[in-house]
Amino acid sequence: MTTLPSPTLELNHIQAGALRPRPSPYVGAYFLLRIDNRQAGRELLRRLIPALTSAAEPELQTWLAASLTFQGLKALGVPQTSLNSFPPEFQQGMAGRAAELGDTGENAPDHWEQPLGSPDVHVVLAAVAPDGAQFETVVARARRTFSDLPGVTLIWRQDVASLPTKRDPFGFKDGIGQPAIEGSGIPGSNPHEAPLKAGEFFLGYRDETGDMPAMLQPEVLGRNGTYLVIRKLHTRVAAFRQYLRDRAANPADEEILAAKIVGRWPSGAPLALAPEQDNSELGADPRRNNAFLYADDPRGLKCPFGSHVRRMHPRDSVIVGEVRLHRMLRRGTSYGPPLPEGVLEDDGADRGIMFAFIGAHIARQFEFVQAQWVNDGKFIGAPAEKDPLIGPNDGNGQFTIPQQPIRRRMQGLPPFVINRGGEYCFMPSLPALRWLADLTT
């Protein structure tokens, strides 16, 4: 049994929600709050601090996490010098970065679900638990912090839960790959990937460039904090199934095409290790289902270069970019009812994924992957192609599947995912929350 090095991150200062993986199965919710007066906002934080848990708690399965948007920090009365020390993209907010993110057309902020993207979103609370009973307990804990507090208003709630299939709305196992972080004491899911520098995910530590992420002012506000990006992604599951049905030779071919688009089989088994057919044992084994690289697949014959998972994490593929600068902690969760198996007609239900990113560099990590590796294909020498699963394809999208003797090229890709809105948030450390709560401006 491998002994992990002792943690060197200040785990007792980092919020559990930033570092601990979500449980599986899970039940959760996002609460968005508006601060109507700064004193009430500070009282909210005073109440929240004892309700939150640090990452030092071992084996934690239930937690509540608190984050603030730039508008929320302003509403709290954070001094201007501190506000100015935040990165420009965080100050602009996700709606303000629509051009950079490719959020145009159906994905544009004009079409977002209210109040996402509005200046009213100030505080984001995320609650998660492994079952309904523990979930109700943590929700009650969250509600006690704001429900009787004049000057703080609940403006949106999104419930999430693992589907009965324990897969994402498209029918694929999710939440598989997580990077190891130096000093965290938490192993990553790929033994072939060296742990990443803590500064890729938390302020106050060296990152992969050797430098430190831009520090906030004062230092207590930034140290051990991180950024949370949330995005409500509506999934067009029926359209996905219909697209495959129209282009596959038979049901087995549908499954192959779907796997090539995703880069994994529905069980989670990676094409890199199971190129011909699904392997449910492999998919279910956390010690093996992410233990691979792509160097032995330089032409993408096992896993296409343009498949979703290979775009999100190219590993050792020869692509434009240094992969270690663009890794992400992802905490995606599902929402809405599953579309029953075999149904190809959309039932009008809102179902999808609450995408969540954790990292110290919104621009270099989340925005970069979205703009350069999802919305574009130049980095793999395929400028005409976008991510076939989540990319903003417009009905004319193309996806190349290398195969011998003749490659397969799928055409007419429509969008299968629509962005219903999101936010850029700052998840302060526990001492930073205390500093914010104690403001006297």
Place this chain on the structure above:
Amino acid sequence: MQTTTVTLSKKSGKGITDGVISELTAFFGVKPGCTEQLRQAITRFDDMLHNLDPKANEKIGLRDSRMVLFDNGTRMLWTTTFETDWDPYLDDALLIVGVQHFMDWMKYVTEAETLTSWVVSAGGADILSDTNSPEFLEVVQKNSSGLKAIIQSVQIPATGYWNALAATTIPEIRKAQRVETAFQQVLDNPEAAEALQHPALQPLLEEAAD
């Protein structure tokens, strides 16, 4: 460890684009008395690029690089083109190429004064003489954001830019070269003409005559 604050303007380094290519145009001042040293450093940088592992260059996406000393050696122009948006990939390029290669010439430009004076104070003047030393690398790497800020601060988007191969990426060009080589091998086969008669191969047959 000391970290310098580089008080340069916070601007992005977005150049203009043509097809898949973005351009970077940057103007530097040459430190008085350092023209010849900069000239030699530019030669070393050029040699490094010529000897760069093709896979490393594919990871950078660099299409070309040009450094010009002008105005009697008092100014330097650096132009490059990249096969992606340049600015988002600058961190990657600095890491993949190695900051020591950039510092080797940047220490002779006036814009890097802040950075070099800090390097000297952190490790002494000797540290600049050996840009391959672990001490130098450690010191510079810990302020790579300063390097990036310097380049961004002297970058000016071109007013006009055109590239004859703007629509094509290097991997596509290399694929085309491999296909051409394979096609010529096919044509060299005495049975090629007969093999290319199949209707599906008509487009290739049309290319076979020259």
